[in-house]
Amino acid sequence: MLHPRPNPIIAAMYTLRDLDADVILMHGPAGCGFMAARRLEEAGVRVMTTGMQENDLIFGAEEKLVRILKNVDERFNPRLIGVVGTCASMIIGENLDGAVKKAGVLATVLPVDVHGCSGPNTSGAIRTLEVAAEKGIISAEERDRQKGMLTRATAIERERGLTSREYLEPHPGATKLAVGLEVVNVLRRGGRVAVALNAKKETAYGFADIMRAVQYAAGSVGGEAVHIGNLDPNVGLPRIRRYASNILRDLAEGGVTVSSLTGGLDEYPVAGEAASKALADSGADLRIVAGLPHAVPGLRKEDVLVTDQPRELRNYIDQGFQRSVGEINTHAEVMSTEKVLYCELGNTIREIVDGGYT
Numbered sequence: 001m002l003h004p005r006p007n008p009i010i011a012a013m014y015t016l017r018d019l020d021a022d023v024i025l026m027h028g029p030a031g032c033g034f035m036a037a038r039r040l041e042e043a044g045v046r047v048m049t050t051g052m053q054e055n056d057l058i059f060g061a062e063e064k065l066v067r068i069l070k071n072v073d074e075r076f077n078p079r080l081i082g083v084v085g086t087c088a089s090m091i092i093g094e095n096l097d098g099a100v101k102k103a104g105v106l107a108t109v110l111p112v113d114v115h116g117c118s119g120p121n122t123s124g125a126i127r128t129l130e131v132a133a134e135k136g137i138i139s140a141e142e143r144d145r146q147k148g149m150l151t152r153a154t155a156i157e158r159e160r161g162l163t164s165r166e167y168l169e170p171h172p173g174a175t176k177l178a179v180g181l182e183v184v185n186v187l188r189r190g191g192r193v194a195v196a197l198n199a200k201k202e203t204a205y206g207f208a209d210i211m212r213a214v215q216y217a218a219g220s221v222g223g224e225a226v227h228i229g230n231l232d233p234n235v236g237l238p239r240i241r242r243y244a245s246n247i248l249r250d251l252a253e254g255g256v257t258v259s260s261l262t263g264g265l266d267e268y269p270v271a272g273e274a275a276s277k278a279l280a281d282s283g284a285d286l287r288i289v290a291g292l293p294h295a296v297p298g299l300r301k302e303d304v305l306v307t308d309q310p311r312e313l314r315n316y317i318d319q320g321f322q323r324s325v326g327e328i329n330t331h332a333e334v335m336s337t338e339k340v341l342y343c344e345l346g347n348t349i350r351e352i353v354d355g356g357y358t
Contacts, residue, residue: 003168003311007116008124010036012084015128016110017045018201018237018266019137022078023107027065027094028052028086042336043202048072052088060092065099073105080137081109082128090115110135120163122150138237146237152269153295160294162311170310171317173326179304180348182323183214186286187223194284196275197229199291201240201265203308204231206330206343207290208247210306212254213346214288219255220353227251228260228278230271230291235264242338250340272296293321306345 009026010033016024017040024040026032026049037047050068052061065083072081083096096111103109110131114124126147133143157163186193195214199207211227218225233244244265251258260278263271272295279287280298289296290306293316299305304323305316308330316324327343334341 003162005162006121008114008118008121008127009033009084009086009116011121011124012082012112012114012128013037013040013047013124014201015125015237016082016084016112017043018239019080019082019110019128019132020238021045021080021082021110023048023072023076023080024082024084025050025065025068025072026084026086027061027089027096029088032086032088033084039332039335044336046076046078050089052086057088057092060094061089062094062099062102065094065096066103069100069103069105069109073103073107078107081105081107083109083111085111085113085115087115087117090118108135108137110137120154122154125150142237146266149267149269156269156272156295160315161292162309162315165315168311168314171314171324171326172310172328173313173317173324174322176325176345176348177352179323179325180345180352183286183288183304183349184217184221184352187214187218187225188221189285190223191285192224192226192283193218193286193288194226194228194279194282195288195290196262196279196296197227197231197290198262198268198272198275198293198296199230199265200268202243202334203291203330204229204243204247204265205334205337205339206308206327206341207306208251208340209343209346210288210290210349211251211256211258212340213349215254215256217349217353225256226282226284227256227258228262228275228282229258230261230263230265230267230275231258232261232264232267236266240265246338247340254340268292268295 023046030051100109129143132138214225231244262274276298288304293305306325
């Protein structure tokens with residue numbers, strides 16, 4: 001595979017966020033995971049680094065890690081700290097667990113010995129969950145459920161997602177105006193539009209707005225809206241359950257009733273199967289699948305597919321899904337929110353209804 005993909009280090013960092021870690025300490029060079037660190041800080045997680053340099057690669061940096069761990073514990077009084085290995089520290093064999101024990105800090109510390117060459121990105125998440133279970137942060141049952149989801153997610157990507165092809169050229173997707181007009185016209189004719197949310201974690205804060213917009217259109221021009229989503233608030237790690245609760249709250253305020261809950265926001269690899277059945281049973285004249293559509297079996301070429309990944313859009317377009325729409329800025333925008341945001345397709349649908357387009 002030639003196009004860039006996330007690595008296990010980044011997956012470990014995001015999983016620590018989902019565990020409600022207060023601080024993530026990267027044991028490696030200052031620039032490792034820089035962009036992910038900035039986004040995680042927007043989500044309220046402090047991200048630190050040991051700033052390894054050339055001498056540390058020769059003589060080791062365990063004492064530096066011990067010293068910085070103590071500093072972090074004293075300065076921020078955290079409840080939970082994640083120490084994440086990097087290529088630099090793991091390849092030279094740094095002992096994260098030993099350093100944590102030597103530091104003897106008051107916080108609970110999860111040492112995650114992972115690096116960028118240790119397999120698919122999901123391996124970093126799995127390793128974090130294993131350590132969290134060892135430390136009693138999550139149950140063995142939750143660890144195993146999560147591992148099952150992540151293993152299935154890896155398989156889906158290989159079967160029909162971003163890792164199924166050697167190279168994917170980024171694509172902007174279809175125009176939102178054309179798709180929005182089709183949505184509104186179907187409703188004006190008294191038709192039924194089904195929106196299936198099969199989103200990954202925080203990205204649902206952006207994609208869920210499509211449900212609000214379609215419901216608004218149905219209330220304004222006629223027709224019927226049906227809503228399906230992986231928004232079960234009782235499933236997942238602490239932060240993920242909060243996301244689902246917040247989104248259901250905001251949808252209810254927008255008059256949206258989710259008639260079929262297909263799973264939790266970390267269950268998109270298997271929730272797609274339930275979404276597929278719910279869509280088939282919906283009797284919809286037009287179907288919109290938002291988030292990670294390729295995890296939903298039985299897609300039709302006339303379906304509207306919405307994602308935030310330009311390479312995935314290329315994948316869809318090349319497979320004949322011409323109504324594939326990009327919400328490219330979704331991930332960057334949702335990191336600091338606790339409420340559903342407005343998305344471009346949603347706003348386009350509203351503007352059409354309100355007379356902005358004909």
